[in-house]
Amino acid sequence: MRLLLAVFVLYLVFLIATLAYALRKGGSEERQGALTILLGTLLSEVASEAGPSWSDPQWGGIEIDLLMIDAAAFIAFLVIAHRSKKFWPIWAAASQLVAVLTHWVVILNPSIVRTVYATAQPFWIFPVLAAVALGTRAHQRSLR
Secondary structure: OHHHHHHHHHHHHHHHHHHHHHHHHOOHHHHHHHHHHHHHHHHHHHHHHHOOOOOOOOOOOOOHHHHHHHHHHHHHHHHHHHHOOOOHHHHHHHHHHHHHHHHHHHHHOOOOOHHHHHHHHHHOHHHHHHHHHHHHHHHHHHHO
């Protein structure tokens, strides 16, 4: 349980730092990516509080509301990638796609251990955050 708490704190630090950096120093695509992450994070938190989570004994195996939020974020990153001449949105979209596919693994194989699902699925936000941060850095370099 300590490890999950440590990862959550690391996530919050990385999230806040990346969002602040992208919103302050990024171009329009980086700000759109940051807002996509922020909205997805807020909606995921609301959805997680509304229903049984993986740690609840009544957990049913798949969290459809989180799947829909992740799918919407994937589509948003696809739109950003389609409109952009930058490379980072492709990496963000690809990482977000893996997050969506992680939900589908549980749909296709409900016997997956819930702790595996609960730890594997949220991992993919880290590469998305890294893509936005690196994209913001590249944007800053291009301005010089």
